[in-house]
Amino acid sequence: MKHELRDKDGNPLIERYNANERSNHWITAICFVLAGLSGLAMFHPVMAWLALLFGGGQWTRILHPFFGLVMFVAFAVLVVRFWHHNQFEPGDKQWLRQIPDVLNGNEHALPKVGRYNAGQKMLFFTLIACMAFLLLTGIVIWRAWFSHLFPIGVIRLSAVLHAFFAFVIIVSIIVHVYAGIWIKGTMGAMVRGTVTYGWVRKHHPRWFEQLMRNKGGR
Numbered sequence: 001m002k003h004e005l006r007d008k009d010g011n012p013l014i015e016r017y018n019a020n021e022r023s024n025h026w027i028t029a030i031c032f033v034l035a036g037l038s039g040l041a042m043f044h045p046v047m048a049w050l051a052l053l054f055g056g057g058q059w060t061r062i063l064h065p066f067f068g069l070v071m072f073v074a075f076a077v078l079v080v081r082f083w084h085h086n087q088f089e090p091g092d093k094q095w096l097r098q099i100p101d102v103l104n105g106n107e108h109a110l111p112k113v114g115r116y117n118a119g120q121k122m123l124f125f126t127l128i129a130c131m132a133f134l135l136l137t138g139i140v141i142w143r144a145w146f147s148h149l150f151p152i153g154v155i156r157l158s159a160v161l162h163a164f165f166a167f168v169i170i171v172s173i174i175v176h177v178y179a180g181i182w183i184k185g186t187m188g189a190m191v192r193g194t195v196t197y198g199w200v201r202k203h204h205p206r207w208f209e210q211l212m213r214n215k216g217g218r
């Protein structure tokens with residue numbers, strides 16, 4: 001029989017992410033920061049000082065693509081784990097139409113949300129697209145190994161696209177982090193792995209109902 005999770009005061013908790021999922025997430029997040037900082041160091045002379053974090057310009061150029069590869073692989077594992085939870089459903093369109101209610105915290109007026117809301121699902125697929133394009137364009141401009149296989153025009157276009165998708169993913173992650181801080185209890189879910197019954201009932205009522213049905217069926 002599985003031991004029921006409880007906080008220090010004895011209140012029951014719900015597991016939102018297990019240890020493997022949290023570790024996978026933080027590997028992706030750390031590699032994102034490292035890839036982002038090393039990429040910015042090479043993007044413009046104003047930010048060249050960031051190369052000092054990696055041992056200088058040469059080491060920055062060497063390490064940046066490897067940070068990106070580890071980030072891509074770790075994120076790919078997350079995609080496999082959470083793909084089925086991020087499929088769009090009929091209520092998601094209505095949720096998006098009611099963005100003012102979302103921003104004002106009127107969650108009682110929204111369609112019942114499952115494990116993830118429509119905004120989280122949009123972020124999920126935005127990240128998939130960005131990761132895919134960053135990998136493909138990164139391979140083309142990876143001078144040490146692959147760039148000699150492509151004509152100069154393709155390399156130049158790939159460099160521009162790589163910068164564009166890097167910008168999109170950076171903005172997306174900033175929004176992701178802000179939303180995690182804005183909705184109290186969300187960051188704790190990715191640190192401790194658990195959330196309270198009240199948190200789930202408030203922010204993800206349809207998921208809560210499903211969990212309670214499954215619990216009642218055991």
